[in-house]
Amino acid sequence: MTEVYMNGKYVGTVDNPKDFVAKVKQDRRSGAVSTEVNVYYDDVAGQIFVESSRGRSRRPLIVVRDGMPQLTDRHVKQLQKGELSWSDLVAQGIIEFLDAAEEENALVAFSDQEITPEHTHLEISPLAMLGVVTGLIPYADYIQSARLIIGSRNLKQSIGMYATNYPLRMDMDVNLLHYPQMPLVSTVMHELSDYDAHPAGQNIVVAIMSFKGYNMEDAVIINKGSIERGFGRSTYYKPAVTEELRYSGGLMDTIGMPDKDVKGYKSERDYRLLEDDGIVHPEAKVKEEDVIIGKTSPPRFLSNLEEYSLASNIRRESSVSLRHGEEGVVDFVCITENEEGNKLVQVRLRDQRVPEIGDKFVSRHGQKGVVGLIVPQANMPFTASGIVPDLLFSPHGIPSRMTISHLIELVAGKTAALSGRIVDGTIFGGEPEERIRAELAALGFSERGTETMYNGVTGEMLEAKIYVGNMYYLKLKHMVANKIHSRARGPIQLLTRQPTEGRAKEGGLRLGEMEKDTFVAHGASLLLKERFDSDKTVVPVCEGCGVIAIHDTLKDKRYCPICGENVEISDIEMSYAFKLILDEFKSLGIYPKLQLKSKY
């Protein structure tokens, strides 16, 4: 008796599990049951799981029956003629999708040569084992699978031509690479995925060598000449959006140039770029603090009398302006309305991003690195034939990561560039390395891919032969311009009077609990005090009752709320956070009495 579960729920038992599973599979192939159903038989636990739920990842395989693949030459010919489609093959039960569980019961042949009568399925192509992105990695059969995953993750973050209608779209936070290219070493997946419609990298000359230590710890060195010729240049698009919201009582926002008497009016300079409609004009160069869309809102609370009488004039300033450290050019202005019929203004800002120190680059093999130094072309090392590499990659990144495909791509790319053709590097079916090396030798280069190079500064020959070639490199969307942050003085939080947190709020860098401990361990007591002085306050304390007293600045008088005026009141320096906790104690009904005594 074998238990049967349908989508995880118990539905009954069967006496002959093998026949049952075979029947379900047969019905699926014949079309009696949906092709999206999978069965898994666990013979150890004596359970059958039938799954038809969503969210299972499944992959296609060719069905093999009695050692014969169901897909024949006849099918292939019909496919080529266009008489047959993929869905026809699935419907006919020639190709079926297996989920992770059903795969456990299957024996999949890698190629049709190795099929035995025990095999149940045949791989369509080794490439079908990989996803679309992973399939883009050349010579993926020469790399650790873990690195392959890292590589495909990096590919997803690369900057490229994400959509060809980009000028018409109001995308949020996107990057666009200026001169994208097709890779010299490509895979079948590039063709299948229409990669030339949305390429995301550039072919560059890479030399594997160290350079003055500026490419240690995965950093890369970039040729300044290459950057000037357009390598890694991209545009960052950032939108500024606002709408005229409606509030209760018929009040609403107005987009337009704010009046000078509006509450919170900035300086006239900040509004200088706005046109009559209160929106910046296209191609205006904007810098931090500049207003992009002028807007005023009705007052938040109607509190004092003044606001009742002159309700129209005390509107609140609520313009959209550039944040600290941001700059760009207004690229596109769109005035429309949203679903509720409110006026909606979208402004797209554009900012050219030229590669700089700290920008992230990656090859297709998970070999990511940050720019460590930009070297003028004249100072870059060069080969005997005068080739100057665009990028210097440190050799220390290779041994521990074992990314052999990275090295093969380099020679394959070199051969491709020299022979003027594209090399196929598809997994388990790429052009063999020996052939590429032989071709390289025939082209008059060392088959090892190494060349004699010369020091760009002194002209001396480098003792070691340098491994140079062409590679496809991608710029990742993590750029320093979006991340750089520092602060000396700046905004503080209202409640605690401590510095704000995070780059967006121009925050401070927290010296945390454990960092504090290191100060104490060094006995740097006064330095620690100074470091924590950011919320320092001077509080008048009543010496009679030990409670915080009141200093009336208007009358310049001090008095204690409990003891009155005839009591000694001293100014005490403490952190505002401590003053706050004293207040919290009081709200708990606890009386925190400060007993003062002279420090000296």
Add this chain to the structure above:
Amino acid sequence: MHKDLEEFQEKLPLKLLDEIEALAPASKLKKVAKKVLEEYEAARIDAGEAVGLISAESIGEPGTQMTLNTFHYAGVAEMNVTMGLPRIIEILDGRKSISTPSMEIFLKSPYNKGEKIREAALQIKETKLGDVVSEYGMNIVDLKIELKFSAERIKELGLTPAAIGKVIEKPLASDAQVKVEGDGLTLRLKEKEEGRGLNALYRLKEKCKEVYVSGIKGVRQVLPVKRKDEYLIITFGSNLKKLFELDFVDTTRTTTNDIHEISEVLGVEAARQAIIDEVFRVIETQGLDVDIRHIMLVADTMTASGEIKGITRYGVVSEKASVLARASFETPIKHVINAALKGEVDTLNSVVENVMLNQTVPVGTGLPSLVSKKEK
């Protein structure tokens, strides 16, 4: 003590003075002592050094690298004792019941030469009635159980049916009458108002299996091992007090890993040393290098009150004088409210409180202050 050394009596520890007297030539005693004093002063930690914090960091940082999994040695006759981070946590928390109590029993001659070690081990291991009984004869008519003993096992343990009968009589007194009958024992179910019958008989059978017969209570397993030239016994389960009653045990070297037991049987000083040894052993086996003085400091704070206090909010932290310092550790509201009920005064003498107020902390440069006289 030599008169030349008398002036150093207050300045140097006695142990050092004894050593100087024993090793240095009598004529140069003063000179040597002077030099030693110089070195001693130089090696001493400066006033105002934050020793506790440095210890915490010195143990805590390597602790982050400690692997959670314990190493198992295939084929080596060792028992699986908790090691690594879980063990350190267990010790420093001052847990009353530890996960794998174990004793290391050193034996007196001739047992430590491997002679009669089996008998010694059998005497230490806790034997229950179920371990020596070979057959249970259930007499349903008379409601009694006839126990037959394994002659071999009893002989090994040096027991007789009569002796066993005597031991088990008391624990079973409420349920059965014990009677010696030839080579076995008879347990006759006592008259009771409720539950007299087959069920009670079976319950008695199960209960009697667990009754203590001989050996040391709590010792579930014994394992004789050879270490260097002598044999010793490692046990699973610990009961130092009862063990020390046996005359073949070398009480000067025998230990347990249960620190509370050591404290009870041998005193706090021994417990302090046990904490140091146990923690240090774990750190050593993990291949880490922590100066033993950091562990000594931790052991000192744990045992300073005369009993073992763990580094928890119930242990040493609750002993802290400052309300704010206690509140900053765990359960702040509890500490603040209790302090308010008692009207506690925080004199702000330690580090954490002063950090909260943003005053100079009384360590290092924050310790000295300028004293001046005001002219009137």
